[in-house]
Amino acid sequence: MGVSIQDIAKLRKLTGAGMMDVKKALEEAAGDFEKAIELLRKRGQALAAKRSDREAExxxxxxxxxxxxxxxxxxxxxxxxxxxxxxxxxxxxxxxxxxxxxxxxxxxxxxxxxxxxxxxxxxxxxxxxxxxxxxxxxxxxxxxxxxxxxxxxxxxxxxxxxxxxxxxxxxxxxxxxxxxxxxxxxxxxxEDDVPADIKERELSIARDKAREAGKPENIIEHIAEGALKKYYKENTLLEQAFVKDNKVNIQQYLQAQxxxxxxxxxxxxxxxxx
The missing domain is CATH 3.30.479.20 (Elongation factor Ts, dimerisation domain)
Incomplete structure (x- = not known):
């Protein structure tokens, strides 16, 4: 028997199944929604293994x-x-x-x-x-x-x-x-929780920027350390400015309690x- 677009849309909304899968299940179930849902479920176990290489994002x-x-x-x-x-x-x-x-x-x-x-x-x-x-x-x-x-x-x-x-x-x-x-x-x-590779990445970026800006080699490491401290202030929870009141950081907000x-x-x- 034929199935209507309305029935297909209704079952798709109920199950989230693909349009063609829903249409086929309804046709096999002669329009019986409960039977169609059961057919979709039974096919699940057989089909799951075939989807292992697909991306679920x-x-x-x-x-x-x-x-x-x-x-x-x-x-x-x-x-x-x-x-x-x-x-x-x-x-x-x-x-x-x-x-x-x-x-x-x-x-x-x-x-x-x-x-x-x-x-x-x-x-x-x-x-x-x-x-x-x-x-x-x-x-x-x-x-x-x-x-x-x-x-x-x-x-x-x-x-x-x-x-x-x-x-x-x-x-x-x-x-x-x-x-x-x-x-x-x-x-x-x-800062103790920041992985070593991220710390080194930030230091490396800061060194490169300092050299590109023509800074003397003897102060580049000092500049990089300063950049790392800025990174900690912006990217570690307790040092971050509180988004609801940037006059305090999270540590200060907690310690007020x-x-x-x-x-x-x-x-x-x-x-x-x-």
Missing amino acids: EGCILAAHEGGYAVAIEIKCETDFVAKNEDFIALAKSVLDVAKSKPEISKDALLATPLADGRTVQEHITERSGVTGEKMELGYYEFVKGASAISYIHPGNRLATIVAFNEPVDAQVARDVAMQIAAMNPAGIT SKTLTVTAFKRASLSAE
């Missing part, structure tokens, strides 16, 4: 916190259309709930954990892949822990941050720090190349 990033623990996860897919599908986002939320309920679980163990229906996280991802016709995988997965923690999801589910603190912290202060990390993408908490308050760990997940 879109997706949904979510984060959550409870007490002193925060976790962030990313379910990856191929297109923005699927990333915005309600069922895809619901799957990501289910995976996040599992990750939050099992602190410090490994990525492999998370994939092997059953959801409410008894099937594992990996089985659910594989099934959703079959329904949509796109490669899917658990991408980013990180957690932090401390005396207190916070999570922040930027609107659109493409960016999230998680932060741990050394002591209890006011919820708004914690959120401000999480949003600072989202906006400014610091390289570390302090408590003299001993500081960040002990943070993670930032983003779908954008930065």
Whole structure:
């Protein structure tokens, strides 16, 4: 039997599957939506292996916190259309709930954990892949822990941050720090956290600029060290100017709440190349 454009659009919205896959499933199911969805699911496991060499550069990033623990996860897919599908986002939320309920679980163990229906996280991802016709995988997965923690999801589910603190912290202060990390993408908490290769890169750039400007060789190293200090001020969390009040840096903002308050760990997940 023929299927209408309206039925194809409706099932595609429900599942996020490709147009031709939806049309074929509806035709085979004689217009029965439930049967068509089941057909799409069954094909998922057979097709998933064939997609292993495809790129999954879109997706949904979510984060959550409870007490002193925060976790962030990313379910990856191929297109923005699927990333915005309600069922895809619901799957990501289910995976996040599992990750939050099992602190410090490994990525492999998370994939092997059953959801409410008894099937594992990996089985659910594989099934959703079959329904949509796109490669899917658990991408980013990180957690932090401390005396207190916070999570922040930027609107659109493409960016999230998680932060741990050394002591209890006011919820708004914690959120401000999480949003600072989202906006400014610091390289570390302090200069001690900046990788050695990045430090050398910044020194090398500064030396080259100084030589191009004709500076004497005997002061080039001093100029490079000054440039590195500027880099730390702009790119390490505690030294960065607070985006909501650039008269203070993040360390000063935290110490206005408590003299001993500081960040002990943070993670930032983003779908954008930065």
